[in-house]
Amino acid sequence: MATFLSGLENGLDETDFDFHDEAPSFFYGLKQRDKDKRAQALEQIRKTVEIWGQHKDEETAKKLLTVQLPTILRLSVESPFEDVRTAFTKMVATLKEAGVTVPDILHLGPSSFIRECNKNLFVAEDPLTQLDASSTALFVEAFINQLRVSRLIQLLGYHPKYLQCFLRTHNFLMRGDGPLSYPFRHYIAIMAASRHRCSYLVSIQEKEFLEQKGNRDWLQGLDHIPQKLRNLLTLNKLLAHQPWKVQADLFKDLLIGPESFSLGELAHAILIMTHYHALSSFALGCGVNPEIDSPQGHYYGDLSLLIPFCYQGNPALGVIGTTSDSEVTDSDVGFSPLNSSPGYLVNSIDKHFAMPLNNTSINGSSFNNVCNGTESSLLHTLKTVSVINFDPELETKESMDREFRESQSVCDLDFKKPITPVVTPQDLIKYLEDPNYSHEDIESTSPLKDGEYSWEDHAYPLLDRLYPDSGYILDEKFTLAYNLTYHNVGEHKNVDTENFRRAVWNYIQAIKGIRHDDYNYREVNSVLVKRFKSYIRMVACYPEQITEFDFSGQIESLGLGFSEKIHVNMIVLEARLQAELLYAFRALMKYMKQ
Structure with a gap:
């Protein structure tokens, strides 16, 4: 931090250091539990920012402010420590008084789709959306590790038991001891999140890649990375x-x-790829808002001037840029005047812009008609299904095969396959090979049966052998996500939701071609209504296509509370993740036996 302060006092030329490389370390002193130590760091930052404001017209100060202002803005509203929020709020005010143009925050809350969560959760006064002490403690852990409580983590905070398990897994993969170098880990995460055009995750991983001293040239795209990483593209x-x-x-x-992986490195890489594929489903399925300090999370000037240009339909996708085969000029998108970063072109208040871009409207009905649909509520369905006798022991092989095929069928669903390709943000096309490659329905005649290859008997022990403790940590997370329940459906208490949770998990794995021998798939079509099946299928297979219209139209009619909507996407995340791991490690086991 001293270089930032002394740089202006001593007339340091701007070419003497890299502004972006210096940026992360500027705030590291805040990663402290001790309030007195944080106070010392805050005072040093305050003095430095004050000097920048006084020299705002000098080129060095201007560039320093360009790099740091978005983070200063984020810390003024998103920190588990009140002293940090207060101090940075004062710094923002000081800079404005000095005549510095400070950006505005585009979205105060973590999700645009889940409206109860479209507010600043760190100062929430509504008891409905307040987080409990265990979540706050986990937020502190996240902040100390990353100097941020990401908006994805904020949403998971409504399920603290799961969040604790998730953070343990995430930190194990991305920050713990492991065979892959840290820059490799974060670049693999970038490659994985890019497959679903999830700018939200890519933006965070680009920052972490640089913080881990990754080669900045790699961020120019796949033509600039080592062959060892390129070898992972097909997988x-x-x-x-x-x-x-x-x-x-x-x-x-x-x-x-010569550019090969060890078995441990490959296992680690597979875990990171599948982790970020599944996280992309969650982020896009919940409409997670961009981080405030990402290019899409703040704006300069009049927001109303940006709105008419375009609307991508999902804030986690980021700004519109290029499709897989065409370019968009600068005039097609809005740019912030200070740092020339594209502003996110959506007003979270003007919801009339949130209409689907891919003809995924449900039977052409209006938004209100969809929300007031005639499908039975989940509560009524669960009460009805609870009296149906499901006994796989009494079923014939033919009937079980038929029920599995019918559970996979898309012929009666409102959403089957995207009519138009998703628009790829300009900053992601460089990370994609074969960008038009997407989900195709698997032939139901040859499913992967858990009697042939299962998580418990095969993938789990293989993982623990190749990458010690990884199997155990993942198994703990799978089990928790599958069994987690609060016995609620909306405002209704003491409800047994086991049939619903089991149907969601097994349906997601069924459309990925995985069949559980001890499950009667009749339950899927009995418990999951068509609209809801369409939505969770999109989350698992085409998350980049989801708009707020899809979310509201296909999940609202179930009568779920906002935390339960998050819970649904958590189940999809884990079921999808496990399915990918089963296929990857079944193939790897076959290779090892050759």
Whole structure:
């Protein structure tokens, strides 16, 4: 931090250091539990920012402010420590008084789709949206580790038991001891999140890549990365969209040759790719808002001037940029005047812009008609299903096969496959190979049966052997996500939701071609209404296509509370993740036996 302060006092030339490389360390002193130590760091930051304001017209100060202002703005509203929020709020006011143009925050809350969560959760006064002490403690852990409580983490805070398990897994993969270098981990995460055009996750991982001293040239795109990373592109593409096509021979080029991975490195890479594919489903499924300090999370000037240009339909996608085969000029998007970063072109208040871009409206009905649909509520469905006798022991093989095929069927769903390709943000196209490759429905005649290859008996022990403790940590998370319940449906208490949770999990794995021998798939079509099946299928297979209209139209009619909507997407996340892992490690096990 001293270089930032002394740089202006001593007339340091702007070419003497890299503003972006210096940026992360500027705030590191805040990663403290001790309030007195944080106070010392805050005072040093305050003095430095004050000097920048006094020299705002000098080129060095101007560039320093360009780099740091978005983070200053974020810390003024998003920190678990009140002293940090207060101090940075005062700094923002000081800079404004000095005549510095300070950006405005585009979205105060973590989600645009879940309206109860579209507010600043750190100062929420509404008892409905207040977080409990255990979540706040986990937010502190996240802040100390990352100097941020990401908006994805904020949403998961409504399920503290799961969040604790999630953070343990995430930190194990991305920050713990492991065979892959830290820059490799974060770049693999960028490649994985890019498959679903999830700018939200890519933006965070680009920052972390640089914080881990990653080569800035790699962020120019795939033409600038080592061959070892390029070798993962096909595996990444298949796992994201058609994991059942991963075969043993794919691992030959990955495990043999001068740019090969060790078995431990490859296991680590597979875990990161699948982790970020599934996280993309969650972020896009919940409409997670951009981080305030990302280019899409703040804006300069009049927001109303940006609105007419375009609306991407999902804030986690970021700004419109290029499709897979065409370019968009600067005139097609809005740019913030200070740093020339594209502003996110959506007004979270003007919801009339949130209409689907891909003809995924439900039977052409209006938004209000969809929300007031005639489908039975989830509560009524669960009460009805609870008296139906499901006994796989009494079913014939033919009837079980038929029920599985019918559970997979898309012929009666409102959403089957995107009519138009998703628009790829300009800053992501560089990370994509074969960008038009997407989900195709698997043939139901040859499912992967858990009697042949299961998580418990095969993938879990193999993972623990190749990458110690990873299998155990993931198994704990899968089990918690599958069993987590509060016995509520909306305002109704003491409701047994086991049939619903089990149907969601098994339906997601069924459309990925995985069949559980001890499950009667009649339950899927009995418990899950068509609209809801359409939505969770989109989350698992085409998350980049989801708009707020899809979310509201296909999930609202169930009568779920806002935290339960988050819970649904958590189940989809974990079921999808496990499915990808089963295919990846089945193929790897076959290769190892050759």
